[in-house]
Amino acid sequence: MPSTLHRAHDDTLDAALAAAVKRSRKLLNKRAMVAAAASAMPVPGLDWAVDAALLSRLIPEINREFGLTPSQLDQLDPKKRDQVQKAVTMVGSVLIGKFISRELVFKAATKVGVRMSTRQLAKFVPFAGQIVSAAVGYAAIRYLGEAHMKDCIWVARQAQLEVPLLGISSKPDAISP
DSSP: OOOHHHHHTSTTSOHHHHHHHHHHHHHHHHHHHHHHHHHHSOOTTHHHHHHHHHHHHHHHHHHHHTTOSHHHHHTSOHHHHHHHHHHHHHHTOSSTTSOOOHHHHHHHHGGGHHHHHHHHHHTTSTTHHHHHHHHHHHHHHHHHHHHHHHHHHHHHHHTTOOOOSSOGGGSTTOOOO
């Protein structure tokens, strides 16, 4: 199965899309490490709260990288905006071009609900359980982030959207990980 970066390096895509994938993956790796650390803590419910907070910040940042935030979409001409909305509908994403709410984050998190339940149970096994819990926490955030990036790539390609050239770190209103 091709990775997200391999999908972005298709001949029909430009360097801006590949750069957006690299920047998004860098963000995703940092956030997944934070999720892993929170998952290793033997505090019940801490990992769920951290995951929700991470996802509620990560998803908009990934959207921003691909030019798919609500404000970026509002700046498009109406014809291009309709193309993007049709592509979003076709991919079935509830996270692209939307303001990210707690309900949307929990809806996305249900995709990996079994993994999260396993993580909760693993915490109660000394040491090895915490390692398993951390690995599952990392994998859950990575899975959600990669799936969202694939959706963003598909929407950008279908709508022939110009991906912004600037990275998140160069924006003054960016949120650090």
